[in-house]
Amino acid sequence: MLNIHNNLTGNKEEFKPIDGNRVRIYVCGMTVYDYCHLGHGRVMVGFDAIVRYLRYRGYEVTYVRNITDIDDKIITRANELGESIETLTDRFIGFMNEDLDVLSVLKPDIEPRATEYIAQIIEMIETLIGRGYAYPAENGDVYYRTRQFKDYGKLSGTCLDELQVGARIEPDEMKDDPLDFVLWKGSKPHEPSWVSPWGQGRPGWHIECSAMSTSLLGNHFDIHGGGMDLLFPHHENEIAQSEAATDEPFVNVWMHNGFLKINTEKMSKSLKNFLTIREILALDSNRQRMGEILRFTFLLSHYRSPLNYSDSSMENAKLALKRIYLAIHKFEQSGFASAGQSDARYVEKFRQAMDDDFNTPEALSVVFDCVRELNRSMETESSAAAGRLFDTLMEMTGALGIASLDAAQFLGVENAADDGGAIRQLVVQREQARRDKKWALADDLREQLVGLGVEVEDRPDGTSSWRKL
RNA sequence: GGCCGGGUGGCAGAGAGGAUAUGCAGCGGCCUGCAAAGCCGUCUACGCCGGUUCGAAUCCGACCCCGGCCUCCA
Numbered sequence: 001m002l003n004i005h006n007n008l009t010g011n012k013e014e015f016k017p018i019d020g021n022r023v024r025i026y027v028c029g030m031t032v033y034d035y036c037h038l039g040h041g042r043v044m045v046g047f048d049a050i051v052r053y054l055r056y057r058g059y060e061v062t063y064v065r066n067i068t069d070i071d072d073k074i075i076t077r078a079n080e081l082g083e084s085i086e087t088l089t090d091r092f093i094g095f096m097n098e099d100l101d102v103l104s105v106l107k108p109d110i111e112p113r114a115t116e117y118i119a120q121i122i123e124m125i126e127t128l129i130g131r132g133y134a135y136p137a138e139n140g141d142v143y144y145r146t147r148q149f150k151d152y153g154k155l156s157g158t159c160l161d162e163l164q165v166g167a168r169i170e171p172d173e174m175k176d177d178p179l180d181f182v183l184w185k186g187s188k189p190h191e192p193s194w195v196s197p198w199g200q201g202r203p204g205w206h207i208e209c210s211a212m213s214t215s216l217l218g219n220h221f222d223i224h225g226g227g228m229d230l231l232f233p234h235h236e237n238e239i240a241q242s243e244a245a246t247d248e249p250f251v252n253v254w255m256h257n258g259f260l261k262i263n264t265e266k267m268s269k270s271l272k273n274f275l276t277i278r279e280i281l282a283l284d285s286n287r288q289r290m291g292e293i294l295r296f297t298f299l300l301s302h303y304r305s306p307l308n309y310s311d312s313s314m315e316n317a318k319l320a321l322k323r324i325y326l327a328i329h330k331f332e333q334s335g336f337a338s339a340g341q342s343d344a345r346y347v348e349k350f351r352q353a354m355d356d357d358f359n360t361p362e363a364l365s366v367v368f369d370c371v372r373e374l375n376r377s378m379e380t381e382s383s384a385a386a387g388r389l390f391d392t393l394m395e396m397t398g399a400l401g402i403a404s405l406d407a408a409q410f411l412g413v414e415n416a417a418d419d420g421g422a423i424r425q426l427v428v429q430r431e432q433a434r435r436d437k438k439w440a441l442a443d444d445l446r447e448q449l450v451g452l453g454v455e456v457e458d459r460p461d462g463t464s465s466w467r468k469l
Numbered sequence: 470g471g472c473c474g475g476g477u478g479g480c481a482g483a484g485a486g487g488a489u490a491u492g493c494a495g496c497g498g499c500c501u502g503c504a505a506a507g508c509c510g511u512c513u514a515c516g517c518c519g520g521u522u523c524g525a526a527u528c529c530g531a532c533c534c535c536g537g538c539c540u541c542c543a
Contacts, residue, residue: 027543030543031541031542031543042543043543044543073541156538157472158471158472163471226543227542228537228538228543229542229543230542230543231473232538256543257543258474259474261536261537264535267543268541269541270541270542274542300481301481302482305474305475305482305483306474306536308481312480312481313481316480316481317492319492319493320492327507330506330507360483361482361483361484361490361491362484364491364492365483365492366491367491368490375507375508376508379500379507379508439503442502446503446505455505456504456505457505458501458503458505
């Protein structure tokens with residue numbers, strides 16, 4: 001039984017798809033005018049793991065994650081850089097794909113862009129006007145009549161009269177009520193625009209997600225996700241728009257990622273304390289390895305908990321992941337063979353953890369228990385057990401999308417292509433010293449290797465393996 | 470001001486009325502020329518004050534701190 005924490009009710013609930021075994025899920029992706037930052041990474045990795053697990057569990061998942069490619073900030077940035085909207089957004093979509101690839105984030109089944117759904121957006125706005133939930137203003141804007149939607153606030157738990165205090169009307173807006181929000185923006189000269197019944201303009205932010213999600217997944221679908229900061233007003237507005245337009249319940253389960261913090265403060269663009277994914281990836285010569293360490297860092301805490309990012313959180317993840325890879329590498333070197341079946345004891349516990357609102361930290365504790373027993377079985381040369389435990393380990397890590405790299409490569413086993421052979425030379429000298437039983441020299445050479453970041457491991461036959469992680 | 474989260478051992482981070490989380494670090498042992506890796510064993514916990522209970526880190530109440538939302542943000 002899979003339980004998911006639903007922000008609509010505030011409770012953990014048993015998950016039941018609307019349509020048999022089929023799960024339809026929509027996640028708010030990014031607005032593409034800058035590089036992906038760690039907060040994006042957390043959402044993308046989090047839902048990637050969730051979707052992977054849903055599939056592992058046998059659900060037939062349709063995963064939609066949108067791209068916002070038209071909005072005020074995109075226009076501003078394009079003007080600043082003196083390039084077209086298309087060039088700018090295409091460029092950052094390219095960067096996003098590269099970053100997510102390194103984080104082992106699989107492509108969603110459908111990745112719609114707002115500008116490809118203008119017709120559906122206009123159609124939904126017309127429906128809302130027809131139903132009395134929206135009205136065009138003289139300046140070419142169309143606004144949503146918030147007070148008209150009786151359930152407004154049901155997701156975020158706010159009530160309209162409390163919101164009134166902070167609500168504001170910008171000088172150029174012509175709202176009937178400060179709480180109303182924009183569905184369509186009349187365009188100013190030199191801004192990109194589309195023809196609409198209300199003149200040249202472009203969509204407001206919230207409407208695109210309502211239009212894209214309902215077009216692709218139907219009026220009523222299973223799961224909608226995103227970062228906590230989208231809960232209000234974005235998701236609240238999506239509900240208001242969609243349910244007013246379709247007269248059907250919009251989404252059954254709302255899921256939100258906890259914030260990412262840096263130095264105990266929320267990371268955000270407005271605070272200018274954000275780190276981009278590529279900055280982090282550049283910290284290691286091996287981008288793939290760094291990507292997986294970052295992914296592991298995210299998975300090491302629960303998706304709803306606040307996560308404090310720091311150098312030590314990455315170091316922590318690196319060492320933990322290293323333990324997994326060392327076991328995998330040892331197995332690969334050992335000559336033990338896969339058993340073709342996994343150990344139900346671990347798989348059961350793993351599923352229990354993941355079934356409890358995708359508790360990845362708890363699931364990882366099962367992974368480590370399995371690693372320990374795998375190591376033990378390899379020491380006692382229990383071949384069948386080792387094979388079975390290895391298969392179990394790979395099944396669990398596969399479901400989480402981790403440990404997918406080549407173990408030797410991750411560990412940097414006898415790989416120092418960049419040092420001109422100096423390491424290899426020292427290792428060879430040390431092997432000779434050990435054969436000559438010149439222990440002081442051997443130890444001195446090992447110290448030199450450690451200074452180069454190299455870990456040496458002696459084999460019983462007098463040779464040594466080494467790695468540079 | 471209104472509304473949400475959270476305070477767990479040296480660090481990270483789950484859990485949730487009687488339990489060995491897990492990873493890193495520490496300590497003791499096995500292994501090793503010495504190490505490393507691995508294995509075995511082991512020490513540090515549940516913000517503060519009350520209450521409920523046979524029993525509370527876990528439930529209730531007060532308090533103190535921290536973070537967030539109420540405006541663009543994943």
